[in-house]
Amino acid sequence: MSTLVECKSLSHIYGKKKALDDINLTICSGRIVGLFGPNGSGKTTLIKILTGMIHDESGSIVICGTAVGERSKALVSYSPDRVVYNAGSKVSDLLDMYELMYEDFDKGTAEENLKKLNIEKEGYVGKLSKGNAEKVQILLTMSRKARLFILDEPFNGVDPVTKEGIIKIMLGCVPEDSSLLISTHQIGDVEQALDEAIFINEGKILFHRSVEEIRSETGRSLAETYMEEFR
Amino acid sequence: MNKRIYKLESNETGKLMLIFTSLVAVYMLLSVICTAVSNSSSTDTAFLMKTIFVFIGALIIVLTGVAMIKRLYNLLFTDEGFVRLSFPVKNHEHLNSNLKLAAARLGIMLIIFFTGLGISDSIAKERVERWGVGNLYSDIVDNYTMNGLSSPVAKTVLTIVILIIAFAVIAANIYLSFVFTLTVSSRICGKYNILQKKGVIFISGIVMYNVHLLIMDLFSRIEYSYSEWLAFGKGYDLFGPDCCLISAIDRPVINILIYGVTAVLMYRISANILDKKLDI
Numbered sequence: 001m002s003t004l005v006e007c008k009s010l011s012h013i014y015g016k017k018k019a020l021d022d023i024n025l026t027i028c029s030g031r032i033v034g035l036f037g038p039n040g041s042g043k044t045t046l047i048k049i050l051t052g053m054i055h056d057e058s059g060s061i062v063i064c065g066t067a068v069g070e071r072s073k074a075l076v077s078y079s080p081d082r083v084v085y086n087a088g089s090k091v092s093d094l095l096d097m098y099e100l101m102y103e104d105f106d107k108g109t110a111e112e113n114l115k116k117l118n119i120e121k122e123g124y125v126g127k128l129s130k131g132n133a134e135k136v137q138i139l140l141t142m143s144r145k146a147r148l149f150i151l152d153e154p155f156n157g158v159d160p161v162t163k164e165g166i167i168k169i170m171l172g173c174v175p176e177d178s179s180l181l182i183s184t185h186q187i188g189d190v191e192q193a194l195d196e197a198i199f200i201n202e203g204k205i206l207f208h209r210s211v212e213e214i215r216s217e218t219g220r221s222l223a224e225t226y227m228e229e230f231r
Numbered sequence: 232m233n234k235r236i237y238k239l240e241s242n243e244t245g246k247l248m249l250i251f252t253s254l255v256a257v258y259m260l261l262s263v264i265c266t267a268v269s270n271s272s273s274t275d276t277a278f279l280m281k282t283i284f285v286f287i288g289a290l291i292i293v294l295t296g297v298a299m300i301k302r303l304y305n306l307l308f309t310d311e312g313f314v315r316l317s318f319p320v321k322n323h324e325h326l327n328s329n330l331k332l333a334a335a336r337l338g339i340m341l342i343i344f345f346t347g348l349g350i351s352d353s354i355a356k357e358r359v360e361r362w363g364v365g366n367l368y369s370d371i372v373d374n375y376t377m378n379g380l381s382s383p384v385a386k387t388v389l390t391i392v393i394l395i396i397a398f399a400v401i402a403a404n405i406y407l408s409f410v411f412t413l414t415v416s417s418r419i420c421g422k423y424n425i426l427q428k429k430g431v432i433f434i435s436g437i438v439m440y441n442v443h444l445l446i447m448d449l450f451s452r453i454e455y456s457y458s459e460w461l462a463f464g465k466g467y468d469l470f471g472p473d474c475c476l477i478s479a480i481d482r483p484v485i486n487i488l489i490y491g492v493t494a495v496l497m498y499r500i501s502a503n504i505l506d507k508k509l510d511i
Contacts, residue, residue: 014424053316054510056422074319084310096242100235101318 259347421510
């Protein structure tokens with residue numbers, strides 16, 4: 001296992017509020033990692049820093065040996081916490097855009113998966129249901145051969161069947177030497193797939209351990225541990 | 232990778248820009264035809280017609296600029312930014328592609344626009360007063376010859392080149408002022424976690440406009456004093472008949488310097504914010 005992400009003394013301030021406070025974090029390859037915490041705990045800020053959407057942080061952050069920038073962006077595939085595509089774009093336009101911009105994008109697989117999910121390639125994003133639009137976003141994100149996949153709240157407002165579909169796409173597309181970092185409040189839905197869990201609150205990491213360890217030490221499921229921790 | 236971002240920008244804006252360019256072309260063609268068939272005895276009608284053509288043609292060009300700025304707004308202030316800024320390119324490449332393609336497209340439109348005006352003018356030359364840049368060359372060369380300048384043709388070409396550069400620099404500066412307002416507003420919103428983004432853009436825009444007015448007023452005064460100095464004969468002692476050339480190009484040269492330097496500054500600051508300080 002090689003180190004994919006290494007953060008040292010990472011901090012970020014919004015105005016006067018510390019969104020992240022001295023974060024030290026290492027994520028190795030081949031792991032599926034859950035990032036959990038209450039609203040406003042700093043999950044999305046951490047993800048935005050990892051993906052280069054925020055630059056104003058202090059401390060160091062290295063992804064596959066490179067600082068966050070255009071090179072790291074070629075290694076990270078990111079899906080934000082809501083559908084971010086232009087409503088006027090066709091799904092086929094998005095496929096073309098990903099193919100043009102990412103060398104590691106597998107258009108064939110993406111098209112196959114779209115067919116399996118019964119999503120029209122020529123349909124407009126704005127006319128898709130919320131669940132289908134989410135699926136398209138996750139599908140495009142996961143159709144790259146990236147080293148690190150980051151999904152922020154992939155199950156926002158989707159029904160259980162769609163959620164199951166998204167989990168299938170998610171888990172079926174991660175190459176062996178890549179890792180998946182997933183931030184969600186619906187811990188029970190992903191618990192079985194996770195290798196590690198990071199609990200974060202008020203900008204600080206409370207703990208980062210393997211899910212097995214947490215279960216055996218506490219005798220509770222991850223969801224129960226979360227409830228216990230943040231109640 | 233840079234080429235890819237240009238290709239993407241070109242693909243995404245191509246259709247809209249083709250429509251706008253065709254509109255300008257059709258419109259100017261219509262202007263030429265109307266000028267050719269208009270009643271030569273009615274100067275007022277010809278003037279009104281030209282004013283309408285110039286106004287609507289210019290409006291289409293301005294709308295093209297607005298459409299390109301809107302794309303940059305989407306990149307910095309809407310959810311689309313999450314897609315675009317995830318691409319493995321430096322963030323300022325998005326700005327570069329937007330700027331360069333906007334410049335190329337607006338340039339093509341302006342060439343069509345002024346060519347149309349020029350042809351209309353040359354058709355109407357004998358009937359109504361002179362208009363547009365079509366007769367600019369003959370106006371200037373007549374003036375320089377009448378004032379006894381040596382090499383009037385070369386000096387006319389020099390004057391026209393400087394005028395065109397000044398026009399391009401001013402247009403680039405205006406475009407970059409909007410870009411600068413957007414990037415600085417984006418920085419302020421990110422830094423202080425402000426959600427009322429449109430309000431921040433509005434206030435930044437007003438501040439920018441007032442700074443622009445102050446600077447231009449200052450340089451108008453300098454230019455006025457300089458013109459007075461030339462007009463009261465002291466310039467003639469130094470430059471002879473070339474005083475006429477200097478008074479024609481001094482303002483465009485000052486504009487190139489001021490608008491050019493501020494445009495470069497605004498571009499550098501905007502690129503720096505995008506690369507190092509952005510927070511979407």
